[in-house]
Amino acid sequence: MKFPKALLTGNRSAKPKHRINSKNYMYARHVPSHDWDMSEGYPDITKIKADQSFNWSAYSIPIWTRFNDVKKYREDTGIAGYSVKTIKNTNAINSKFKNNILELEHLPRENNYSHCQLSGLKTFTKPERLAIRVTFKHNWRIEVKPNVNINTRKLFLDILKMYIHRIYTKLY
Amino acid sequence: MIAFAYDNITADKAVELPNLSCDIVAVAPVSQVDIIDENLTYYLSEDEIIKQVGSLLHLSYSADKKHILQEHLNKIYRIKFQGDFWHDDELVPGPSIKVISFTKRVISNLASTNIFVNRITQSIEEGISLIFINKEKTLFFEFYNDGDIGYLIEDRIKRKIIENGEENSFNEVVNRIRTFFNQIYEVS
Numbered sequence: 001m002k003f004p005k006a007l008l009t010g011n012r013s014a015k016p017k018h019r020i021n022s023k024n025y026m027y028a029r030h031v032p033s034h035d036w037d038m039s040e041g042y043p044d045i046t047k048i049k050a051d052q053s054f055n056w057s058a059y060s061i062p063i064w065t066r067f068n069d070v071k072k073y074r075e076d077t078g079i080a081g082y083s084v085k086t087i088k089n090t091n092a093i094n095s096k097f098k099n100n101i102l103e104l105e106h107l108p109r110e111n112n113y114s115h116c117q118l119s120g121l122k123t124f125t126k127p128e129r130l131a132i133r134v135t136f137k138h139n140w141r142i143e144v145k146p147n148v149n150i151n152t153r154k155l156f157l158d159i160l161k162m163y164i165h166r167i168y169t170k171l172y
Numbered sequence: 173m174i175a176f177a178y179d180n181i182t183a184d185k186a187v188e189l190p191n192l193s194c195d196i197v198a199v200a201p202v203s204q205v206d207i208i209d210e211n212l213t214y215y216l217s218e219d220e221i222i223k224q225v226g227s228l229l230h231l232s233y234s235a236d237k238k239h240i241l242q243e244h245l246n247k248i249y250r251i252k253f254q255g256d257f258w259h260d261d262e263l264v265p266g267p268s269i270k271v272i273s274f275t276k277r278v279i280s281n282l283a284s285t286n287i288f289v290n291r292i293t294q295s296i297e298e299g300i301s302l303i304f305i306n307k308e309k310t311l312f313f314e315f316y317n318d319g320d321i322g323y324l325i326e327d328r329i330k331r332k333i334i335e336n337g338e339e340n341s342f343n344e345v346v347n348r349i350r351t352f353f354n355q356i357y358e359v360s
Contacts, residue, residue, distance in 0.1 A: 016284055047296050048296065049296050050296075050297075094182050094332075094333045094336075096333070096336060125320070125322075125323050125338070126297055126314065126320050127314075127320070127322030127323065127324070127336060127337060127338050128336070129297065130297075130312060130314055130322045130323075130336070131324055131333055131336040134312065134326055134333060135333070138331045140174055
């Protein structure tokens with residue numbers, strides 16, 4: 001796949017945190033580890049990082065998440081979409097946690113304007129982080145499976161969805 | 173219904189039973205029988221069901237129990253062999269020798285009471301994750317390189333975390349896992 005120019009940051013500046021809307025999604029690239037097989041759930045909650053990087057759905061479509069920082073396309077990776085609402089409202093699924101314990105920050109990179117970073121997870125104990133990772137899993141959706149490509153129709157719909165998600169960021 | 177489970181009869185005899193209208197027949201010890209019921213189809217994929225039933229069939233034979241345990245130990249050996257280079261994206265330290273030994277001890281102990289781990293994998297948090305499934309509940313145990321031990325029990329259907337905490341010793345870990353397979357959890 002050709003690297004999309006829409007991902008380049010150029011002169012664009014970072015958006016403030018409040019522009020990340022609850023209706024948005026965060027896309028993460030997950031490499032199936034050596035012990036993963038197709039019959040098992042994907043991705044694996046044991047592989048979500050405390051400082052997980054994401055592509056923001058307002059400025060990226062899922063498949064673009066396969067490009068790394070040096071524009072290399074990783075077809076072997078799958079893409080999971082995490083609901084911003086779930087990330088912010090952790091209390092709804094796990095009463096142990098308050099809402100907004102985790103923060104999402106828009107931190108554009110030269111080759112990825114949509115780049116966002118999760119923070120706040122490192123302040124928890126490891127068992128608590130395990131609970132948060134499991135919480136994430138409840139509302140994720142698998143956008144693209146590893147080694148699978150998308151067709152033109154899905155590409156079109158994903159681009160349309162990206163613009164809708166961008167409108168959300170301006171409405172609230 | 174996908175499968176029936178019978179106790180005290182062999183798989184060969186079970187398939188000869190009249191009025192048996194299921195696709196897969198499994199024989200399992202009493203403690204494992206209630207894993208198989210019609211609700212299984214609601215939360216497990218076909219592959220998972222076949223895997224579960226397959227593992228129950230194995231449990232009927234002590235030689236196969238040894239085989240399953242050996243496979244799990246081999247998996248731990250492979251994880252040890254991968255070392256720090258198991259993650260394709262970045263360098264994430266693999267489990268320490270202490271964690272490897274601890275994991276081997278736990279799964280060997282549990283195997284003696286017919287409890288087998290469903291999945292052994294590496295954690296991004298630097299250590300080993302064990303995943304156990306009992307009906308609609310999943311128990312995650314993570315043994316970390318710094319000596320911490322975390323666990324979590326979730327209800328996959330109701331999407332609720334039932335328990336989440338830490339354990340401090342081998343006995344606590346083994347008891348927690350045994351309790352998981354014996355206890356009925358109430359989820360609000």
